[in-house]
Amino acid sequence: MDTVQQRVLEAVTDELGFPRAAIGLIAPLTEKLGGWHLSPARPPYPDAISPAEIRPLTLEPDQSPLAQAILLNQPLTFQNRTPLSSNEALNTLVGNGETLLLPFWLREHPVGVLLVSLENTAEITEEKITVLKLVASQAAVAMGTTMMCIDRARQLAIEQERNRIARDMHDTIAQSLFGIAFSLDACQEMLPYNVEQVKAELGELVQTANQVRNQVRRSIFDLWPTHLTLEQFQADLQSYATQCEQTRPFHVDFQSSGDFERLPSAMRRNLYRITQEAVANAIHHAGVDSARVTIDVAPQEVSLHIQDQGKGFDPKKALARSYNREHFGLHGIQERIHGMGGNCQFQSRPGEGTQILIKIPL
Template sequence: MQVDAIDRVIKNAIEVMESSKYQIFEICENVRSERDSLYKELQQVMEEASEAIKQVDRLELEYRRTRIRLTEVSRDFHKFREEDIRIAYEAATQLQLQLTIFREKENHLKLRRNDLQKRIKNVDKQVERAETLVSQMNVVLEYLSGDLNQVTRILESAKNRQLLGLKIILAQEDERKRIAREIHDGLAQTMANVVLRTEIAERMLVKNEYEMVREELIELKGQVRGGLEEVRKIIFNLRPMALDDLGLVPTLRKFTQDFEEKTKIRTQLDLIGREVRLPSGMEVAIYRLVQEAFSNCYKHAEASYIQLEVQFQEAQVVIIVRDNGIGFSTDNMEAVYSMGVHFGLLGMRERLELLEGKMDIESAKGVGTKIIMEIPLSAKNREE
């Protein structure tokens, strides 16, 4: 009877999630259509802005010529008829009016362009969130749609938890690759915008509108600087290049410094033993373990101080993370893992098991937490 009840619950959950998934998919498609429309409108605005700039350049040239003509007939009025002076004056006035109109149109198109770019950025974020939700629901549906007995065995069997953890790790790495591709695509669009705005500034220089050029360049510089800073941070989080260039300890030192600056939590890094270079994959895994441990402290421990200790021993690397936070009970960690209270710790344990290592946690309420991670080193894997 219990199995039948679980089966009914799972079937109902599948039906609800399938319906919700298609609704989210429809929303995602509508947002994509809106994004395509915005892109077309942006392209049209850019073309109109380019045409307006050309018209302004042409009118300014003609206006200068008519001003020169008006000056000539006004200065030598005895050589010209009154009708010639009137015609020169009306031509100059008409061109000045047209020039003012096209300048206003150019400024309006620039404002419209900036507004469309902001809207496209917001729509892209909505598409990304919708795609993430659909992906997550597909993962859940894949498990729920399986054989009920198999689901029950997975929930009851601790041996299969390592396989589940490995799938989580692989999914995380796939997600990082996807984000890296999106950064590349987004950066290309940003650079295209930079090229366009640079051309506009160049045209303004030709027209001697130095104040507008200065404002445009200031805004352009801020956009490029902000984008570059964000790209560097994301790239470092995805794959710290300092690991390949400097090694594990300098990269961890920079990570703790950045962590302290961002969270205002005091950090300390202690190195025991002589540092040796490890295989690239192992250094990345250790960095991710430290990153996850610090993230857990920040989210849950309410700590004001975190100490990271890295020990290079003959046969293993030992990573110890201590904090002075609120702590928690470790009487039954398996129950804690199975209830899903600490997914971060579960992910760390799974990573360590893949490295044939182990993790011990010492904690109690009100006394902080100490995480000890031991990673064995075989002689063939050590790089002197």
């Protein structure tokens, strides 16, 4: 955006010959006018404030001539005796002489404004003013389109972050809370006959609740070990499986090949979350006491294979269900894989176990 602003200013001052010009843009989030650029870059007076130091200006129709002209999309020529705004530094940004104000609009939205000094009126012709307005019109399209793209990218980033938090909450917090609720139900059944056993169970649940609290922090702030090793991957996965299934032992048969350390940290994190969700599904739905996890890091791709010998299911029916919280797991796995440019297959039939085959290019 800075490059576009500077190019427009150079066209106004260097090519059209206007003595000074400035551009301010409206921030999409705050809807305030700021981000000023000036040409020539030096301030008009020795003690003048730098354009970067001019505080953002709120635009209200009855606030100032500047705000009115921008909001109404009306070009304006004003003299120094008429304050442009309540900001003195902004009023003298292009000098104390006559100044032309040209609003930038794209479709139905104000984008910013171009201020052009008209001090040397003898050298300024109607033809130059016409060309100047044409430049301003083209600049509005260029900068407005760029700002829209930036805003859309920001909104997409926000949406992706929301989806990340939702996936992480499902993959970690929801599963842990499921285990806590299951254990509390069991404690309720044991009372009042097995008080000592209930006490011991409640002590473990306190630890699990503390772990959930840490998981909440990790999900919100995306805190993760800066260097997730293969050993941590395996140890955390087995610990997670143990937390999910407290009524009977559950074993994760973990195998790996290739150089896990060469994978980017974000990919390692996603692989762990995918494996975590698949293991949780095996624990809660497959009716088995073990699952096999295989990671193979090849020169061109990484493969992840999760397998259990449990009840199985119909992948087409499961994935065809409405996108809701209950069936967020499989969709979450797909989204993570597709987000890394990979592909996944759910191979399963009722009564024949489940295999999840994942390949991600490197």
